[in-house]
Amino acid sequence: MWLLAILMREGEHHKQDLDLLKRIQRRDQKALSLFYDRYAPILFPLALRIVSSRDEAEEILQEVFLQVWEKADTYVAERGSVYSWVVTICRNRSIDRIRSRNFKKKTKEVGLEASQTVPDSNRSSNPHDLVVLKGYAETAREALKSLSSLEVKILELSYYEGHSQSEIAAMLKLPLGTVKTKMRKGLQKLRQIVGEEGKS
Amino acid sequence: MTKPEERHRQLDLCIPYVFGRLNPGNRKQFEAHLATGCVICTKELARLSEATALLPLTLQQEQPHQKVKDLLMSRLSSGKRLSEQEKKRGEKTREEKRGPVTPALAPTTQPQRPWFGYAIAFLSVVIVVALGVYTNDLINTVGEQEQRIVELKTELEQQQALLNILQAPLIEMVIMSGQEASPAGYGKILWDPVKKTAFFQVANLPILPTGKEYQLWVIRKEEKVPSGVFAVRGEQEGYFNVMNLDVAAKNDFDAFAITLEPKGGSPQPTGAIYLLGTTAVN
Numbered sequence: 001m002w003l004l005a006i007l008m009r010e011g012e013h014h015k016q017d018l019d020l021l022k023r024i025q026r027r028d029q030k031a032l033s034l035f036y037d038r039y040a041p042i043l044f045p046l047a048l049r050i051v052s053s054r055d056e057a058e059e060i061l062q063e064v065f066l067q068v069w070e071k072a073d074t075y076v077a078e079r080g081s082v083y084s085w086v087v088t089i090c091r092n093r094s095i096d097r098i099r100s101r102n103f104k105k106k107t108k109e110v111g112l113e114a115s116q117t118v119p120d121s122n123r124s125s126n127p128h129d130l131v132v133l134k135g136y137a138e139t140a141r142e143a144l145k146s147l148s149s150l151e152v153k154i155l156e157l158s159y160y161e162g163h164s165q166s167e168i169a170a171m172l173k174l175p176l177g178t179v180k181t182k183m184r185k186g187l188q189k190l191r192q193i194v195g196e197e198g199k200s
Numbered sequence: 201m202t203k204p205e206e207r208h209r210q211l212d213l214c215i216p217y218v219f220g221r222l223n224p225g226n227r228k229q230f231e232a233h234l235a236t237g238c239v240i241c242t243k244e245l246a247r248l249s250e251a252t253a254l255l256p257l258t259l260q261q262e263q264p265h266q267k268v269k270d271l272l273m274s275r276l277s278s279g280k281r282l283s284e285q286e287k288k289r290g291e292k293t294r295e296e297k298r299g300p301v302t303p304a305l306a307p308t309t310q311p312q313r314p315w316f317g318y319a320i321a322f323l324s325v326v327i328v329v330a331l332g333v334y335t336n337d338l339i340n341t342v343g344e345q346e347q348r349i350v351e352l353k354t355e356l357e358q359q360q361a362l363l364n365i366l367q368a369p370l371i372e373m374v375i376m377s378g379q380e381a382s383p384a385g386y387g388k389i390l391w392d393p394v395k396k397t398a399f400f401q402v403a404n405l406p407i408l409p410t411g412k413e414y415q416l417w418v419i420r421k422e423e424k425v426p427s428g429v430f431a432v433r434g435e436q437e438g439y440f441n442v443m444n445l446d447v448a449a450k451n452d453f454d455a456f457a458i459t460l461e462p463k464g465g466s467p468q469p470t471g472a473i474y475l476l477g478t479t480a481v482n
Contacts, residue, residue, distance in 0.1 A: 029276050036269055044264040046256040052464050058268045065272050080246040084253035091256075092220055098431075100350040140257035157410050158219050159255050165221075171407045187215065190251035 017082035024072040036065055039083070043090040050094035050160050060097060064090045095162040143193045151186030154179055210241050218248045224344040235336060361441040362399045368392035372449065374456055376477030381460070382406060387475045389456055391442075393449050398442040402458065405432045405474060415461040417469060418446055420453040429465040450479040 023031030047057035378385035391398035460471035
């Protein structure tokens with residue numbers, strides 16, 4: 001399963017990412033446009049999942065790509081793939097957004113908006129057009145099946161909602177030690193899929 | 201060289217670092233450690249980043265509205281124009297500063313002793329490293345300050361909202377008490393019936409389960425009006441502002457209630473009541 005890591009970090013997709021980043025550093029707008037098309041369909045649902053507001057998710061998406069435009073040179077290859085770098089930027093910006101707002105007045109329409117799929121001629125209606133990194137997405141879904149439901153829940157609470165381990169322990173009424181262990185085990189299982197542990 | 205026990209301690213910081221849960225001090229320390237080039241922590245960080253980056257791949261992919269990309273590209277274009285202007289301005293200034301080249305000022309080609317070159321090179325490296333460390337410190341400090349500014353702005357907004365309500369000629373208040381789902385909970389809501397703005401405090405509410413939020417309701421006879429959603433993130437107390445509250449005086453409605461609802465709120469209450477404050481009692 002560590003094949004996924006090799007594909008992500010050394011495969012053609014990653015090479016194309018690196019090439020796009022180099023072009024972005026040279027202020028090539030076409031490259032950023034291609035980079036956007038490549039990752040917006042993944043980053044937008046991620047931001048939406050965290051902030052629960054379509055308007056805010058769209059703002060965050062713009063901020064993420066502006067950051068890529070301005071700071072493409074801060075990508076450090078040793079710390080992971082371009083994909084994980086841009087996902088981290090998006091996740092951190094989204095979590096910062098929910099941490100800085102502690103109340104949001106929502107109308108009935110806004111509340112429903114996040115969960116509704118509004119048909120729109122400007123959005124692709126063909127699901128096949130939307131699947132970016134298709135093979136990776138399928139592998140990721142398979143990978144998540146190897147985790148227990150509690151491990152998935154703990155990881156999701158931490159990743160999508162920014163809760164600390166002690167907050168999660170209180171929410172799930174579990175000892176802190178159990179939460180730490182489950183989180184570590186869940187991450188280890190995912191790491192085995194993306195890391196080189198299969199080799200060693 | 202990193203000692204084994206120290207390395208182990210730093211490795212423990214990798215998970216909270218990836219999840220953004222390190223406090224500013226520890227984060228700064230960990231980033232300084234990474235800057236030393238620790239291969240073990242860097243690899244661990246890379247593996248954890250790749251591992252967590254799998255999670256978004258499992259979400260249903262969705263293309264954002266075309267206007268998002270259009271706006272982004274237009275912002276780039278305006279930024280690009282600015283950069284080019286700045287570049288031209290910079291070049292002009294350099295030209296002006298450089299002035300005419302005078303033969304008498306042209307560099308001489310006298311041979312230099314090799315040790316002098318090495319000393320210059322060494323000093324340059326020292327200066328570059330020192331500047332790098334200093335810049336890194338500055339970046340970290342700016343990040344911390346920005347975070348603090350966000351917190352202070354939120355706090356200031358809350359205090360301003362409370363002050364605005366307290367300054368109103370007429371203020372109404374209802375005290376909410378805990379119900380079966382939250383016996384220890386309580387809350388107060390103060391509002392300006394003219395401007396229809398409110399400030400409320402809640403305390404001792406249970407931490408939210410995943411995918412849920414608390415929702416404030418105005419209850420008027422059979423009608424339940426949704427008035428905002430909020431999250432309590434582990435604090436004992438929480439303070440919130442409400443704009444456009446759909447109530448005037450106390451005799452205009454029957455009660456305020458807080459229920460547990462799916463994230464984003466519901467058009468009608470679906471979950472248990474956690475706090476309730478009736479106008480009759482208050």
